[in-house]
Amino acid sequence: MYWEDPPQDREAAVRTLAMPKDTNGLGDIFGGWIMSHADVAGAILAYRRAAGRVVTVAVNDVKFLRPVFVGDVVSFYCDIDKVGNTSITVHVTVFSERNDGGVARHVRTATASITYVHIDLDGRPRPVPGTGKDAQPSKDPDGRPTGKQKG
Numbered sequence: 001m002y003w004e005d006p007p008q009d010r011e012a013a014v015r016t017l018a019m020p021k022d023t024n025g026l027g028d029i030f031g032g033w034i035m036s037h038a039d040v041a042g043a044i045l046a047y048r049r050a051a052g053r054v055v056t057v058a059v060n061d062v063k064f065l066r067p068v069f070v071g072d073v074v075s076f077y078c079d080i081d082k083v084g085n086t087s088i089t090v091h092v093t094v095f096s097e098r099n100d101g102g103v104a105r106h107v108r109t110a111t112a113s114i115t116y117v118h119i120d121l122d123g124r125p126r127p128v129p130g131t132g133k134d135a136q137p138s139k140d141p142d143g144r145p146t147g148k149q150k151g
């Protein structure tokens with residue numbers, strides 16, 4: 001898990017408002033709604049990295065850490081974990097912003113690792129541009145990816 005608090009150096013890949021129609025039987029936000037937005041957020045970063053079409057091949061290590069409530073502003077931050085030959089794995093961190101008596105709080109609510117495959121027009125895997133020696137993003141001492149590959 002990379003982020004304890006929302007990163008300050010960028011906007012979220014996706015940001016939206018949790019609505020009553022997206023609740024589960026307990027009245028909290030349905031996990032599938034969170035995953036759907038996480039998939040879209042990661043796909044935006046993967047699409048930019050691949051400079052072309054990508055599809056989701058696997059969703060791994062999903063953790064719902066805290067409930068998301070109706071009215072939360074939900075933000076999805078993404079970091080590229082790994083670039084393979086045709087695949088790109090993105091770590092997604094989800095934060096809920098909620099206002100308690102005039103003070104905004106950010107709560108990390110979920111994380112996931114999502115793998116996308118770069119495909120050609122026939123839907124076949126194709127190499128991600130720039131794979132090879134520069135395939136792995138550099139990491140800072142805390143293991144956080146650095147440089148351009150984030151969103």
Ligand SMILES: CC(C)(COP(=O)(O)OP(=O)(O)OC[C@H]1O[C@@H](n2cnc3c(N)ncnc32)[C@H](O)[C@@H]1OP(=O)(O)O)[C@@H](O)C(=O)NCCC(=O)NCCS
Pocket residue numbers: 054055056057058083084085086087088115117119123124125
């Ligand atoms: C994604 C798809 C194109 C892959 O085709 P494929 O012939 O199985 O491709 P490969 O076996 O060569 O694997 C392609 C890459 O995906 C990776 N991959 C495959 N299955 C994986 C899994 N379960 N977890 C992580 N990575 C996986 C492979 O390691 C490979 O990565 P690399 O080239 O970086 O080493 C194909 O399975 C497909 O079209 N799936 C449907 C996608 C879809 O509809 N998604 C939902 C809507 S976006």
